[in-house]
Amino acid sequence: MKKILFILIPIYLLITSFILPKLEIDKSRNKLDSVTIKSNFVSSDNSEVSKAEQIFYSIDFTNSEKLDEKVFNNAFKGFEKLKLAGKLPADSHLLTIADFSKSSNTKRLWVIDLENKKILFNTLVAHGMGTGDEFAEHFSNTESSHQSSLGFYITEETYTGNNGYSMRLVGMDKGFNDAALQRAIVMHGADYVSEDFAKNHKRIGRSWGCPAVSRDLAAPIINTIKSKNCLFIYFPDENYLNSSEWLKS
Known part of the structure; x- marks a missing residue:
């Protein structure tokens, strides 16, 4: 055994x-x-968030001002919802973001090619004279307020007016920027949007509410984003962020 x-x-x-x-x-x-x-x-x-993160972290900000990820996520969310609502073409891939929480002396406007994950333009952009001096503080949707308006815009046709080559904008946020056409809020070039002006005046100049860019870049930017593309003007205003139909989950 x-x-x-x-x-x-x-x-x-x-x-x-x-x-x-x-x-x-x-x-x-x-x-x-x-x-x-x-x-x-x-x-x-959370596929939408993942898609936004994937694009954001694929963008090279080495030669440009760094865009805040939260600002990009808000812009991308609204951009996707505008496409789903048929306000933007299904194949739209250009997203323009103006972050008005930053100093007007910084390059706070980005034109981004989402398909190729590339920054096409990063430059100065003016806010309205009623909105603030170097920093934006106040926003309005009211005519003659000379203030900028927050929210999502659809770019429309171009024309040549008192400010030279310009592009009309249609506000998509009710109560926040939907009076843009009536107020003649457009993108145009301006001599007061330049680094030289900022050095001499401690800030760049201000518009009557339009997102004005430099004279040199007005035509290249406008020709890139005209005709049914998305522009998002951001500021951490809780009323707007909680009210915009394009930012709601």
Whole structure:
């Protein structure tokens, strides 16, 4: 009997030496699989956020002012919703963002090619004289207020007027910028939007509410984003951020 036990014990140890590691590996695999499944679930459940993050972190900001990720996420969310609502063409891939929380002396306007994940323009942009001096503070949708208006705009046709080559803008946020056409809020070039002007006056000049850019870049920017593209003017105004239909989940 003892001889039989001596024979069986080594056999048992040999068999379990193969089985136990396999069980541990299977457990590890199951654990990894569950983590992967959970990760995939979270990604699919928040696909819009994931898409925005993927694009944002693929953009090279080395030679431009760094855009705030939260600002980009808001702009991208509204951009996608405007496409779904048929306000923008389904193949639209240009997104222009003006971050009016930044000093007017910084390059706070970006024109981004979302398809190629590339910054096409990054430059100065003016706010309205009623909105503030170097920094924007006040916003309005009222005619003759000379204030900038927050929100999403659709770019329209171009024309040549008192401010030279210009582009009409249609405000998409009710109560915040939907009076843009009536107020003649357009994108145009201006001599007071320049680094030289900022050095001499401690800030760039101000418009009557229009997102004015430099004379040199007016035509290139306008010709790039005209005719049904998206412009988003941002400021951390809680009333606007909580009210805009394009930012609601």
